[in-house]
Amino acid sequence: MRATYEGLLTVAHRRAVDSAGRVSTDPDQVAAGWAAVLAATRRQMAWLKYELEIPDVGQPAAHGDPALMAVAQPLGAAADLLAVQDAVTASVLDDRVSLVAARAAVANVASISARSALNAMTSVSRRRRTVEQRSLARHLRFARRELEPIVAQESNGPFLGALGGLAVSMPAASAETYERIAHAAAHWQRLHEEIPAQSLLTRDLRSITAQVRTAAGHGRYLVRAVGASAQRLGFGGPAIMRLRKANTALRRSDAGSIRTTAAWNRHVSDLGGTTSLPGEFAFRELHETVRRTVALPSGALRPTAKLIPDRWTADAVLEAVDELVHSAHQVAVMQQRAVFDLVTAGRLFVSRSQAIRADPAYQQLTVAPIGRRQRSWVRVERIDFVPELTESLAAVVDLLGEAALACRQLAHTDVQRRPTRLESPTRIAGPDPKRRPRKAVAQRPDQPDPSPAVELP
Helix, strand or coil, X not given: CCCCHHHHHHHHHHHHHHCCCCCCCCHHHHHHHHHHHHHHHHHHHHHCCCCCCCCXXXXXXXXXCHHHHHHHHHXXXXXXXXXXXXXXXXXXXHCHHHHHHHHHXXXXXXXXXXXXXXXXXXXXXXXXXCHHHHHHHXXXXXXXXXXXXXXXXXXXXXXXXXXXXXXXXXXXXXCCHHHHXXXXXXXXXXXXXXXXXXXXCHHHHHHHHHHHHHHHHHHHHHHHHHHHCHHHHCCCHHHHHHHHHHHHHHHHHHHHHHHHHHHHHHHECCCCCCCCCHHHHHHHHHHHHHHHHHECCCCCXXXXXXXXXXXXXXXXXXXXXXXXXXXXXXXXXXXXXHHHHHHHCCCCEEEHHHHHHHCHHHHCCCCCXXXXXXXXXXXXXXXXXXXXXXXXXXXXXXHHHHHHHHHHHHHCCECCECCCCCCCCCCCCCCCCCXXXXXXXXXXXXXXXXXXXXXXX
């Protein structure tokens, strides 16, 4: 799951609130925990273009208080997230409104932590307080006085905007058309990964199958559009072969999704209705973003020459396709795991005829009231009772993984950095650099079609 900047701040705020009443009265532990919170806050404020004027508490020798260290962990992760952004995603730090909101959110977390620590230091009676407790209490009061004006600057509630969507492996929202596709795809994947498998129904899984198929279809269309212009834009032979490989894998994954849909219809019980998962609404946004990109206002598809006019645009399209196919693959993996968990937990019902094929014991009649038909759906707890469904899901996952690897090689990204905008080429690119030859593999009957270029439909 991709942790966004806004998500890390939300976790930090929740842990800071939970720290109330849980901070130790040991001044050494509290000083060490508060020092960690203050260090993470100062680093993050520096990236948010603000200098925090709170002195350090020294070098505590003890281990930090667990409640305060739990707050420092997401704050430090958020600071690291801001530190690893590239020149494109870091441009959101120029938005003054987002900066003020982020400063207020970070200062609020630190202020709540300081209040929890101060309550622990003052919970002891005055006569029994040690010198260390009194000194740390004065420091915490000063820190709160410095943090509260920063919190008060954002009176309408924090609105982080594009800054809140920053992540190490997720692009920031941008006005660029193809970056919007990448951001919508990453958002779609993240919302699906946040839903536990136990809460999914058959209609939700059927909807996910349709979403994965449509997203893969969008990715294939963009891949074919780049492939049709590959020779004109100077792509090398290895890049063209990767385009063909991605196109073939996406085409075969579409056939696998069709078989999955048929398996849902024939073998698994469904109560019907419309899914209400957040990922469904995120996918509608992704679908509309792609349609606005590839279609004219009249509804007709854009010609290839207008959709991919130059090499810079082709690189941007490949980065968007990389994120789109990667997200489709991850959602398909999530769906496959959810089906396995639901079947083994006895949460899915299959047709009796399908169960009889796997286990003849289901031919035995069960007790039923006189005049009523025998049950046509039974609950199973073995994955081999739905072979058509599981095999088609596995095929889709494998094919999308193959397509995602090819798209990742085309966009020159990796699993830790997705995606990074490339610089506009200053010359027509030549053939790709030679690499060490790979081990020979046996020829398979489903190799990519050897056409000279991938044409548009």
